[in-house]
Amino acid sequence: MIIEKKNLIYLIYIIFILSITIFLSVKVLTREVKLTSQFREIVKPNSEYQLLHILRGFEETKKICAPETRNSLHFKDYEWKMEKSLNTFRIITLGDSMTMGLCVATNSTWPKQLERKLNELGLHLRFEVFNMGNPVPHTGTFDEVEVFKNLGLRYNPDMVILQYFPGDWRSVSFREYAKELWEKYKNGEYKLPPALDEEIKKINASEEVISGIISQIAFEQYDRMIDWENEWEENVKKPLVELIQITQEKNIKLIVITWDTEYYKEEIDKLTSLLQSYKIPFYDFSEYLPLISPSVIRLPDGHLTASGYEVVADKIVNIIYYELF
Numbered sequence: 001m002i003i004e005k006k007n008l009i010y011l012i013y014i015i016f017i018l019s020i021t022i023f024l025s026v027k028v029l030t031r032e033v034k035l036t037s038q039f040r041e042i043v044k045p046n047s048e049y050q051l052l053h054i055l056r057g058f059e060e061t062k063k064i065c066a067p068e069t070r071n072s073l074h075f076k077d078y079e080w081k082m083e084k085s086l087n088t089f090r091i092i093t094l095g096d097s098m099t100m101g102l103c104v105a106t107n108s109t110w111p112k113q114l115e116r117k118l119n120e121l122g123l124h125l126r127f128e129v130f131n132m133g134n135p136v137p138h139t140g141t142f143d144e145v146e147v148f149k150n151l152g153l154r155y156n157p158d159m160v161i162l163q164y165f166p167g168d169w170r171s172v173s174f175r176e177y178a179k180e181l182w183e184k185y186k187n188g189e190y191k192l193p194p195a196l197d198e199e200i201k202k203i204n205a206s207e208e209v210i211s212g213i214i215s216q217i218a219f220e221q222y223d224r225m226i227d228w229e230n231e232w233e234e235n236v237k238k239p240l241v242e243l244i245q246i247t248q249e250k251n252i253k254l255i256v257i258t259w260d261t262e263y264y265k266e267e268i269d270k271l272t273s274l275l276q277s278y279k280i281p282f283y284d285f286s287e288y289l290p291l292i293s294p295s296v297i298r299l300p301d302g303h304l305t306a307s308g309y310e311v312v313a314d315k316i317v318n319i320i321y322y323e324l325f
Contacts, residue, residue: 051196054216058209060300065103070135073151076100076109077131084156089125089324091115092132092152094144095163098259099133101309103299108306109133113313118320130155133163138175138215140168145239149246159253161316162243164271166264169232170222178218185214192217232267237274244278253323257316259285260302281323285315 071079084090093099093111101109107116115129132147141164148160184190192200192213200210247254256275261268261284268284275282288311289297289304297308304312 051193051213051216052199054301055196055199055205055209055213056203057299057301058212059203059205061103061303062206062209064299066105066108068101068104069106074135075130075132076106076135077112078106080128080130080155082155084128085126087125089127089159090155090157091127091129091159091161091320092148092155092157093129093161093163094148094152095133096139096144096165096168097133097137098165098303099131099163100135101131101133102303103301104304104306104309108309110304110309110312110316113306113310114316117313117317121317121321130157138170138178140171140235142171142235142239144168145243148243153246153250157252159255159320160243160247162240162254162256164236164256164258166258166261166267167219169228169235169267170219171231171235173226173231174218174222177222178215181218181221182211182214185210232270236271240274241278244280254280255316255319255323256280256282257285257312258283259289259312260291261286262291281319283315283319285312288315 068076069078071077073080091111091114093114099109099111101111106112109131111129111131111133115127118127118129130152132144132152134143134147136143141162144162152160181190185192191197196213199205244254246252256271258268258271272282289308291298291302295305297305297311299305
């Protein structure tokens with residue numbers, strides 16, 4: 001009888017342990033789905049606390065922005081010559097604010113650091129790297145390919161480096177939605193949470209910073225309204241395939257880079273599959289640029305510092321050397 005009781009207790013213990021294991025496994029799997037599914041709650045600024053954190057990051061970053069140089073085409077670079085000298089290898093970089101280099105000096109952007117580092121290699125080529133990172137907020141792959149088609153091709157490039165950022169499937173329709181929400185806010189038709197309003201007054205936030213918060217809110221609302229896979233097909237796959245076809249026809253080397261992909265597995269898997277089908281080199285630098293990084297790598301708003309962009313430039317130097325030589 002005592003043995004049976006011990007066995008019963010042991011059986012209950014085993015069942016308890018299995019139950020806990022299953023419960024925790026389900027929790028982990030559920031969390032994994034949340035982390036890897038497209039733009040779910042963990043990632044979105046869906047609370048006042050998160051929005052306050054973002055607002056303060058915007059304001060702190062704005063205070064430490066470095067002076068910048070824009071050329072006559074409004075890109076964060078120096079003037080470009082149309083004609084290409086002999087023994088010159090010309091690279092055009094496409095991307096969003098991470099390529100433009102928000103709030104860092106012009107020479108600290110990764111395209112300019114890349115240019116300098118390539119020319120310091122002492123090779124038989126002179127390298128020119130044009131920073132065509134889009135200066136218009138909330139641009140995506142569609143817009144970047146349009147920049148290349150309408151402008152980049154004129155400069156007879158030998159290589160194109162496209163910087164992809166998770167969420168680059170948002171394009172014209174999102175900008176229109178964000179603009180509409182911003183206009184409603186300015187007209188008093190849309191109200192921010194009280195804590196945000198209080199913080200905005202406390203720090204005397206600029207219109208630029210406030211519009212950034214409105215855009216963050218618009219991200220969440222827009223993502224809930226649309227079918228992101230359809231948006232991805234229209235605003236990433238189609239223009240990217242067009243870019244691939246153009247570069248292949250003109251014998252221009254194409255490389256795609258990215259980072260900050262930790263919570264966007266579904267999206268990055270789609271991109272990886274597409275690029276692999278066309279044999280386009282694709283490099284993810286996320287492990288070298290963790291989202292939670294010391295201030296030497298990240299600005300308060302999440303953009304990279306000059307040191308962060310140097311990490312990107314160093315990685316690309318090695319890639320280009322491998323691809324060319």
